Amino acid sequence: MAGITLDGVSKRYGDGHDAVRSLDLDIADGEFVIFVGPSGCGKTTALRMIAGLEEISDGEIRIDGKRVNETAPKDRDIAMVFQNYALYPHMTVAENMGFALKLSKTPKAQIQQQVREAAEVLDLVEHLDRKPGQLSGGQRQRVAMGRAIVREPKAFLMDEPLSNLDAKLRVEMRTAIARLQQRLGTTTIYVTHDQVEAVTLGDRVAVLRDGVLQQFASPKELYERPAKLFVAGFIGSPAMNFARGTLTSGAVETAIGAVPLPDRLRQAVEAGDGRREVVLGARPEAFALAADAGERPGHRFTAAAEVVESLGSEVHVHFAFGVAALDAATPVTTRGLAVAKLSGDAQVTVGQQVPLWLDTEKLHVFDADSGESLTATA
Numbered sequence: 001m002a003g004i005t006l007d008g009v010s011k012r013y014g015d016g017h018d019a020v021r022s023l024d025l026d027i028a029d030g031e032f033v034i035f036v037g038p039s040g041c042g043k044t045t046a047l048r049m050i051a052g053l054e055e056i057s058d059g060e061i062r063i064d065g066k067r068v069n070e071t072a073p074k075d076r077d078i079a080m081v082f083q084n085y086a087l088y089p090h091m092t093v094a095e096n097m098g099f100a101l102k103l104s105k106t107p108k109a110q111i112q113q114q115v116r117e118a119a120e121v122l123d124l125v126e127h128l129d130r131k132p133g134q135l136s137g138g139q140r141q142r143v144a145m146g147r148a149i150v151r152e153p154k155a156f157l158m159d160e161p162l163s164n165l166d167a168k169l170r171v172e173m174r175t176a177i178a179r180l181q182q183r184l185g186t187t188t189i190y191v192t193h194d195q196v197e198a199v200t201l202g203d204r205v206a207v208l209r210d211g212v213l214q215q216f217a218s219p220k221e222l223y224e225r226p227a228k229l230f231v232a233g234f235i236g237s238p239a240m241n242f243a244r245g246t247l248t249s250g251a252v253e254t255a256i257g258a259v260p261l262p263d264r265l266r267q268a269v270e271a272g273d274g275r276r277e278v279v280l281g282a283r284p285e286a287f288a289l290a291a292d293a294g295e296r297p298g299h300r301f302t303a304a305a306e307v308v309e310s311l312g313s314e315v316h317v318h319f320a321f322g323v324a325a326l327d328a329a330t331p332v333t334t335r336g337l338a339v340a341k342l343s344g345d346a347q348v349t350v351g352q353q354v355p356l357w358l359d360t361e362k363l364h365v366f367d368a369d370s371g372e373s374l375t376a377t378a
């Protein structure tokens with residue numbers, strides 16, 4: 001087992017494309033870390049550099065505190081699990097799992113024992129004598145994991161290992177991987193473009209965009225204190241709602257009226273020059289029916305329900321703002337849709353003018369130009 005450190009690691013491909021830009025990460029021994037971000041943001045490139053499969057253009061990678069820039073992949077003692085797990089079709093599950101050990105001339109009895117142990121962890125004991133063709137997709141993926149486990153590597157690197165599986169199996173395998181990682185306690189880096197997978201699996205999540213690290217934090221912190229507009233919009237489902245606005249004397253003029261900021265946020269955003277262009281962010285659960293909020297401080301406005309989704313325990317109401325929500329005095333800057341997550345017993349019909357309440361304590365404020373959060377540390 002080992003910690004993994006990336007120090008200013010960059011990758012410029014031959015065509016001049018900067019796939020990863022000066023990436024700094026300090027991953028603790030035993031930690032389960034996720035790289036997440038949209039397709040093309042550099043996740044696979046970063047992982048392959050750690051594995052030694054891709055040369056790094058700049059910076060340093062350390063495993064267990066030792067520089068590995070010049071170390072061959074096979075000597076880094078790291079196991080990779082890919083989306084396309086090529087199992088040998090003519091070999092049994094046991095032979096597939098033990099193949100790397102056989103190559104390294106491990107004694108037969110020891111191979112058998114390590115394969116057996118891995119099979120127990122992965123619930124594959126009954127299938128050890130079968131061929132890959134006789135297994136389901138999920139079982140095959142577990143064999144691929146098993147192949148990595150038997151080597152007892154210092155770390156696992158997994159690149160979208162579940163993306164070939166159907167949705168139900170993906171959720172099952174996600175749970176299996178989380179349990180496995182906890183049980184083995186092996187440092188693991190797991191790549192996915194799926195933010196739900198990222199926040200359910202990871203101890204910490206590194207959010208990447210265009211090769212640049214946006215934030216590296218626990219799922220809870222990413223959700224509650226996103227450092228950038230991009231992270232705020234990427235993490236969470238339904239996504240955070242945004243409205244552009246102008247900050248003036250403690251309130252933000254937006255398409256849903258002048259939203260007053262509580263003292264804590266006001267102090268954070270007014271540290272600068274006072275009046276500025278901002279983007280206001282509110283998670284769907286920051287809204288409630290005005291009637292349910294009673295006298296609680298916050299912002300009240302009325303909006304037309306355009307779509308109503310009843311999910312049983314909650315109701316999602318999509319409302320337009322920038323049109324119906326306006327009183328005549330408010331400048332129209334945005335025509336957008338926002339989604340409010342209301343309690344399951346909320347009675348809302350499409351087309352209805354809904355009196356809503358926004359919990360201003362839960363607002364996020366971002367600089368409109370830089371996208372940096374002004375309130376993440378407030």
Ligand SMILES: Nc1ncnc2c1ncn2[C@@H]1O[C@H](COP(=O)(O)OP(=O)(O)O)[C@@H](O)[C@H]1O
Binds near residue numbers: 018019044
């Ligand atoms: N071998 C390569 N040569 C040139 N560009 C590449 C190569 N591999 C990946 N890229 C580019 O680098 C960027 C990051 O790719 P990748 O790391 O595969 O992203 P992700 O895994 O996040 O989808 C993309 O723009 C991709 O087109």
Ligand SMILES: [Mg+2]
Binds near residue numbers: 043044045
């Ligand atoms: Mg990739």
